[in-house]
Amino acid sequence: MxxxxxxxxxxxxxxxxxxxxxxxxxxxxxxxxxxxxxxxxxxxxAAHAVPTVPSAPIAAPAAVVSTPTEPVAQSTPTIDPSLVEITAPMVGTFYRSPAPDEPAFVEVGDRIQSGQTVCIIEAMKLMNELEAEVSGEVVAVLVENAEPIEFGQPLMRVKPVK
Known part of the structure; x- marks a missing residue:
């Protein structure tokens, strides 16, 4: 296919x-x-000739409850709610440019338009161009070039144009 x-x-x-x-x-x-x-x-x-086995229901793990004696600091940074994340639509390898010797599709600070290609995701030997769904300014690129990515993983943050 x-x-x-x-x-x-x-x-x-x-x-x-x-x-x-x-x-x-x-x-x-x-x-x-x-x-x-x-x-x-x-x-x-993708699975290469992996036989399928009927699955049995899996019991949910029991919840572990612990009561800390001291307050625990949150390590997750606060993300500006006005920013839009561009996320990975599939598992694959993230590429910032169309070829190793070419410039990146976008850099932090660039203004992008809806429909503009922002990166390539290689999946199952196919190169898939990922297009922006919003127009705005790229404020963060969250993945390094040629890094493996997961479905739904945030790749970039964009400040939308109002």
Whole structure:
């Protein structure tokens, strides 16, 4: 399945009431889910000839409760709620430029337009251009070039144009 066929499949599923579709063969497994508040839009994973085994229900782990004797400092930095995060739509390798000897698509401080390519994600030997969904100023690039990324991982933060 090539990228064009994948896009056509996603568009076709979007026009139906199908909530989830899984395609499997010996080379890959593809699961498409319609967006909701807690689910990803598209989940893409590769498996090389891995036999499938029926899964049994898994019991949820028991909650561990501990009462600290001293207050614990929060290590998570506060993120400006006005910023928009550009997140990874798939698992793959993040590339800031179209080729190693070319400049990055965007740098911190650059103004970007909706639809502008901001990076490339390599997944299953395909180079997928990621386009910005908002116009604004890039305030942070959160991933290093050629770094592996996970689905939903924040890649950049953009201050939208008002």
């Amino acid at each position: 090539n990228f064009k066929e994948l896009r056509e499949l996603v568009a076709a599923i979007d026009q139906t009431d199908i909530a989830e579709l899984t395609l499997k063969n010996t080379e890959f497994e593809l699961t498409l889910r319609k967006p909701s508040a807690l689910q990803p839009d598209v989940v893409l994973s």
